[in-house]
Amino acid sequence: MRFTPFVAMATLAASNYVAAESARYIVHFADQGAAHTARSASRTAVTARHAADTPRHLRSLAAGGEVFELTNDDASRLATLPGVTSVEEDVLLTPNTIVDSLWKRQWYMHDPKVGVDAEVAWKYTRGAGAVVAVLDTGITPHPEFDGQLLPGYDFISDAGAARDGDGRDADPTDMGNWSDPGECLSSLGKASTWHGTHMAGLIVARAGNRAGIIGLAPEAKLIPVRVLGRCGGRTSDVADAIVWASGGDVPGVPSLGKRVDVINLSMGTTGACHPALKRAIEQARSRGTVVVTSAGNDQKNVNTNTPANCPGVVAVAALGRSGAMASYSNFGRGVTLSAPGGNLGERGADDILSTWDIGKRGRERSVFGYRGGTSVASPQVAALVALMRSADPDIGVDEVTAQLVDNARPLPGPCPKGCGAGLMDAGATVDAVVEDRGRRRP
Structure with a gap:
C-alpha cells in the first residue's frame, strides 16, 4: 500500500513505477514459530536459487507482520503458508497535492x-x-x-x-x-x-x-x-x-x-x-x-x-x-x-x-x-x-x-x-x- 500526502487529500494508488516491480505483501502469522518457518523457507529457496518460485522475505515489521515479495503477483500462494492468518497488499499511500x-x-x-x-x-x-x-x-x-x-x-x-x-x-x-x-x-x-x-x-x-x-x-x-x-x-x-x-x-x-x-x-x-x-x-x-x-x-x-x-x-x-x-x-x-x-x-x-x-x-x-x-x-x-x-x-x-x-x-x-x-x-x-x-x- 502506498500513501500519499494530503494537501487536498490525494487518493492512495499504486503507480506504474510500482506495477513494473515485483508485488509486495504483508503477511500476518498466528505465532512467531510459523513466521520463523516462513522466513527460513524463503532464505533456503533464495540460497538454492529457486527464488522465482518462492516468496522472498524482505523484513519483519516492528508492530507485527512479515513483508514478502512475489515476482508474479499471485498472493494466493502466500495464504497457503502454514500459520497465515491474513495477507494484505503492501500498497502505496501518496501525498495530497491539488493546489x-x-x-x-x-x-x-x-x-x-x-x-x-x-x-x-x-x-x-x-x-x-x-x-x-x-x-x-x-x-x-x-x-x-x-x-x-x-x-x-x-x-x-x-x-x-x-x-x-x-x-x-x-x-x-x-x-x-x-x-x-x-x-x-x-x-x-x-x-x-x-x-x-x-x-x-x-x-x-x-x-x-x-x-x-x-x-x-x-x-x-x-x-x-x-x-x-x-x-x-x-x-x-x-x-x-x-x-x-x-x-x-x-x-x-x-x-x-x-x-x-x-x-x-x-x-x-x-x-x-x-x-x-x-x-x-x-x-x-x-x-x-x-x-x-x-x-x-x-x-x-x-x-x-x-x-x-x-x-x-x-x-x-x-x-x-x-x-x-x-x-x-x-x-x-x-x-x-x-x-x-x-x-x-x-x-x-x-x-x-x-x-x-x-x-x-x-x-x-x-x-x-x-x-x-x-x-x-x-x-x-x-x-x-x-x-x-x-x-x-x-x-x-x-x-x-x-x-x-x-x-x-x-x-x-x-x-x-x-x-x-x-x-x-x-x-x-x-x-x-x-x-x-x-x-x-x-
Missing part, C-alpha cells in the same frame, strides 16, 4: 470566525518541551526551522522511490517526489510538492524572526520522518515509522529512545484500516503518543479512507474560508473535529500559508507557499496537541481527544454530512487543560 497557491495572511490563526484562536493559547504556552513527529516526504532547509528540528530518519526502504541512492538511513531530507508523464498512474508529470516541509511549518515555524510566518506551536520541537517518496509510500514503511516515532524498537534502526507527544499523518488511501497500521497505531497509543490524521480530500465518508479510519486516531476534516465544510473534504461520524483547510480555489488568500521550496524537481530556494486540503488541517490539530502536552505533560491519549472534542467551537458554517465536534479551538482547549492540571495538583 499550490500564494497567500499573504495567516487567517487560520486569528480570524474571529474561522481561526483557531492561537493568541489565547499562547498566553499559557507556545509548546516548550513538546515534541512532534511529522511522517511525510521529509524536510528541506528553511530559515523557519533554525533550531526547531531534532534528528529524524528516512524510512523509505526502496532506493528508487527514495531517490537518495540507498534504503533506510538517518537523513530525512526530502529529495523531491516529482514524477514524469506515465508514472504514478498519471498521464501528466507532477512537480515536487515539498509536502513535509509545508506541514512542518504549520507546527513549528519559529517566532521572532523576520522570515514571515509562525507555527501554532513555535517553541515545540519537530522530528522529520521520511516515509513518502516517488509515487507515495509503502504501508510497511509508514507502520515501522509510527512504531519508531512513538519510542518502539524497529529492527535495523537506532532507537529514538523516547516517544514523541504526537504524530501527524497527512496522507491516506482508499480502503479499510490495514492490520499493519492498526497494530502500529495501537502500540503508539499504548506508549502515550497521540496520532493525528487528515480525513482525506475525496468528498467521501471518512470510513473509506485509511489511516483516518483506524481506531484511536484523531481524524481531522477541513473547513473552507467561510467556515463551512470544504467542498473537497471527507466527512462522517468518524471525523473527530475540523480545522481550517482553505478553499482550493483560484484565490490563494483563501488557502493556508506555510514553508515551501521553489524547486520543481530538486530543492532550489526556500520560500513560502499556499496550499489547501485536509493535509494542512491535520498539522494544526497536531500542533494543538503539542500545546496541550506542553501545558500538561501527563495528559493521557484519551484525555487529549476528549479535550479536543469538548472544547471545539460550534461550526461557523454548515456541514450536514458530519465534521466532528466542531472547529478546533486552541485557546479554549489549552485553557481547559491548564485548569484540569491545576485541579489535580495538591
Whole structure:
C-alpha cells in the first residue's frame, strides 16, 4: 500500500513505477514459530536459487507482520503458508497535492470566525518541551526551522522511490517526489510538492524572526520522518515509522529512545484500516503518543479512507474560508473535529500559508507557499496537541481527544454530512487543560 500526502487529500494508488516491480505483501502469522518457518523457507529457496518460485522475505515489521515479495503477483500462494492468518497488499499511500497557491495572511490563526484562536493559547504556552513527529516526504532547509528540528530518519526502504541512492538511513531530507508523464498512474508529470516541509511549518515555524510566518506551536520541537517518496509510500514503511516515532524498537534502526507527544499523518488511501497500521497505531497509543490524521480530500465518508479510519486516531476534516465544510473534504461520524483547510480555489488568500521550496524537481530556494486540503488541517490539530502536552505533560491519549472534542467551537458554517465536534479551538482547549492540571495538583 502506498500513501500519499494530503494537501487536498490525494487518493492512495499504486503507480506504474510500482506495477513494473515485483508485488509486495504483508503477511500476518498466528505465532512467531510459523513466521520463523516462513522466513527460513524463503532464505533456503533464495540460497538454492529457486527464488522465482518462492516468496522472498524482505523484513519483519516492528508492530507485527512479515513483508514478502512475489515476482508474479499471485498472493494466493502466500495464504497457503502454514500459520497465515491474513495477507494484505503492501500498497502505496501518496501525498495530497491539488493546489499550490500564494497567500499573504495567516487567517487560520486569528480570524474571529474561522481561526483557531492561537493568541489565547499562547498566553499559557507556545509548546516548550513538546515534541512532534511529522511522517511525510521529509524536510528541506528553511530559515523557519533554525533550531526547531531534532534528528529524524528516512524510512523509505526502496532506493528508487527514495531517490537518495540507498534504503533506510538517518537523513530525512526530502529529495523531491516529482514524477514524469506515465508514472504514478498519471498521464501528466507532477512537480515536487515539498509536502513535509509545508506541514512542518504549520507546527513549528519559529517566532521572532523576520522570515514571515509562525507555527501554532513555535517553541515545540519537530522530528522529520521520511516515509513518502516517488509515487507515495509503502504501508510497511509508514507502520515501522509510527512504531519508531512513538519510542518502539524497529529492527535495523537506532532507537529514538523516547516517544514523541504526537504524530501527524497527512496522507491516506482508499480502503479499510490495514492490520499493519492498526497494530502500529495501537502500540503508539499504548506508549502515550497521540496520532493525528487528515480525513482525506475525496468528498467521501471518512470510513473509506485509511489511516483516518483506524481506531484511536484523531481524524481531522477541513473547513473552507467561510467556515463551512470544504467542498473537497471527507466527512462522517468518524471525523473527530475540523480545522481550517482553505478553499482550493483560484484565490490563494483563501488557502493556508506555510514553508515551501521553489524547486520543481530538486530543492532550489526556500520560500513560502499556499496550499489547501485536509493535509494542512491535520498539522494544526497536531500542533494543538503539542500545546496541550506542553501545558500538561501527563495528559493521557484519551484525555487529549476528549479535550479536543469538548472544547471545539460550534461550526461557523454548515456541514450536514458530519465534521466532528466542531472547529478546533486552541485557546479554549489549552485553557481547559491548564485548569484540569491545576485541579489535580495538591
